[in-house]
Amino acid sequence: MKTEMACIPCIMKQAYNTARRATENEKDIRKILNKTAEYLKKLKFDTTPADASNYVYQITGKITGNDDPFKNEKKKYNEICKNMLPNLQKIIDQSEEKIYTSAKIAIFGNLIDLGIGLHFDLDKDLDKILKKPFAWDDYKELKRVLESGRKNILYLGDNAGEILFDSLLVDQLKDDHTVVFVVKSGPIINDATMEDAKFAGLVEKIKVIETGSDGIGVKWSSVSEEFQKEYGKADIILSKGQGNFETMWGKKGTIFFMLRAKCDSVAREIGVKFGDIVIRMQKNL
């Protein structure tokens, strides 16, 4: 997906949200915003929004010396989501279509947004999301592919916190399929890293690998050999969240994008509306 004009104010907002978390020094915050303003003036639209946004996280680390400004919130949301697991597990156990319900719960975790800075309330929104139909629903396709035999699944994780809910979907998949879970190689926004995969108990259940960089989504200019190998082996890619959508959209493979559309540009690209929840298949073989 290409960066567009609408990404400019959003990147400025990300700069503010990150700077505010990284430091209390108002001068440094101002410096980050001014550097971002300079950067945005020159921004070319031939990259993905995810790659265009990476700059603000790099510059924040450089100016403040804090390369993990979302550290505490990642921990917080891991704890919050962990506490919700027993209830969510019960909902899955009682449902007839367990993979579908798990997928919905995993996408529910995609409400968590600290980068763009949307307001959300996990406690209040669970019921709403569970009742809400997918605005784009390719679940039947997913089910069909899953039921056609043992599959190699590459599961591109998104945020900390959310990764706990992803683990519930992984539980539904791992007995009949080979699931490899992907986290970032270093801190970027509140994205899940190996530490979060450990917290979620994923490393004990399945293979967890890193993208090769701390870039948002999949930063193709610096993907690890291991990622490339697993990507090549995958029959199905489950891609969570906007960062992965922005960088995986149009890529080779049978990809199921699972996310909440958190901006108008991504919503338009998918063919849904802002705030909608989505399972969209893309087959580029």
Added chain:
Amino acid sequence: MKTEMACIPCIMKQAYNTARRATENEKDIRKILNKTAEYLKKLKFDTTPADASNYVYQITGKITGNDDPFKNEKKKYNEICKNMLPNLQKIIDQSEEKIYTSAKIAIFGNLIDLGIGLHFDLDKDLDKILKKPFAWDDYKELKRVLESGRKNILYLGDNAGEILFDSLLVDQLKDDHTVVFVVKSGPIINDATMEDAKFAGLVEKIKVIETGSDGIGVKWSSVSEEFQKEYGKADIILSKGQGNFETMWGKKGTIFFMLRAKCDSVAREIGVKFGDIVIRMQKNL
């Protein structure tokens, strides 16, 4: 209220929202965003957010030749809100505390937001707002002042569309009080102008005056003589919306701020949370 660091990304967003409406020329949109980036780098924090934002609307008019980019939407929301009036009137007629209910409905109109660009849905949100308690509720104070005799009320309007709901509150006040309604002297965002006051039927009921400028809220550097006169005469000021809050907060007079807090900075300044609805009295005599 003073501009703060959080206003920087918001002003960039306003620039995008306005530019996108003013023109389809991508180069002009880019020019507006780049000019805004330059402006933001130099922005001093000794002005109100409202005054700081005025720049993007001026520059958009200058670059695109379109000085009323929200014109069609103002008309649209005037029509939508007009169609809702019979139902709202019924709700007021059936309520025991008619001024309170009218005030809530007037604040419901403050959901309409085209500048900052929040998502809202008038049809879905009416019921929610009517049930929602005010997070800061000085209605008793307002009632006490109103019941202490005939008062001169200066009613600072906010948006088109919303002005139709304001007219319902005006109806509750005008028999026992003298109400003067204030609109902008020229188009700024989707703020109500004299044309909207005519559409809402206010000019036939009460005196309607202009602020003296097309600035957001009350632009004190260019207020009209008429505004100053009416401001001096007012026993009570009803101030709708954020723009008026930002420019009236701390000013002389018995002011009741009625709004929905649409950003964290304003919410913090009032002492409530983002999204809360408020009637807050400020007495600076």
